Amino acid sequence: MAPKFQIKVFQLSKFVKNFTIISVVTLSFLLVFFSKTDYYLISGIKNLSSSVIIPITRFISAPVNVFSNFIDEYNQFRSLKFENKILQEEIIRLKKWQILAIQNSRENKVLKKLLNATDNNLTLIKTASLINRNDTIYSKLINLNAGYEDKIKKNMSAINERGLIGKVIDTTAKNSRVILLTDPNLSISVKSISDEIFSLLTGNGDGKYLVSSFVKENKMPRLGDIVVTSGTAQVFPVDLLVGKVAKVEKNRFFVLPFVDFVNIDYVQIVTSK
């Protein structure tokens, strides 16, 4: 006679179920509460997501990334002929400019020696490349392949050849997160070059423009004025290029950043000397 096996089904008791719900809801409430106060636990969760979750999501989304890169390369290949013509014309134009630039550079060096001026006030910490970006839905964040092992710290400035990109907000051993200028939660203190009008700029939410949230003495800069960091808030080094005044309204003005946030490949992490 074949032996009969009885499988005992263990069901979660009502108490355990209710306990799970209550503990999950309580934990959520605490996390939401502590996320505003930048508690150690929240910082740990953020670090974990940067160092563990992002690589996993990158691995899973790799086929889409490959497809996206393939389409990009195909589009670039299609426009090669046209671009080649433009580049040939530009080479001729740039050669003329090069002669002029060499002359200006020599003149500049002589003038700097006369003024006893230093080249800049920045210390380069690390040049890092972009590993992924989260700037489509809600926030404007990018992740870099360098962290505190490369001496990158929180609140350091991120720049590229065009100007200020943003600020480091989180660092792990090998990664760091940068909040872009276009994020509505980043404020930068700036001044206009021509009139030295001090103001605070934040992201407009559209990912394109920066908008003034405070203007000192309500003086508005002129259209086309270049805006640089003022260095007054001690967060960003002074005189980093930010953008150009694109629109002036009664109580606020809009700035178009110099940095092309769509095409960021390499970022320099700098701090003031």
Add this chain to the structure above:
Amino acid sequence: MEFSKFLNSSSKLNIILIISFSISVNSFIIFPNFNNVFYILFHLTLIYLIFYHYHYYLYVVALIYGILFDILLLNNIGAHLITFLSLLILYILLRKYLIRLSSYQIIFTYFITLIILLLIEHFLANFLHNYKFNMSFFFNLILISLIIFIPTIFLFTKLDK
């Protein structure tokens, strides 16, 4: 195909959740709508799981994805976590009424739930995290929802046999 036999529909839906989450948190510059499509797909899958495969483990799933979405997309915990858990709690409260609905009414409720979920997330992102309510982005999400809703339902019913 043989491998899929070992997985029940709930596991398959969880795999869709992982894939759609991964793609929605990695921005693709050439196809920004890719992220939006998978962001919507994630929401649709989560609602479907809650409606048709309700289990207590979904609280943990909602907690984990809520935290990760909040940290990766908003850099603060709040909007997604609150929305996902509220959806689960609301489902328990309204379950006895939902069971009585016809299939068409369920589909309509499913779509309305999705839109309300996105709307609440937008409001909470504005209220808690200072991300302004972006009307064009929200309409873009609704448009994508309208486009992918029926194919997604079709796919899920196929998975569920």
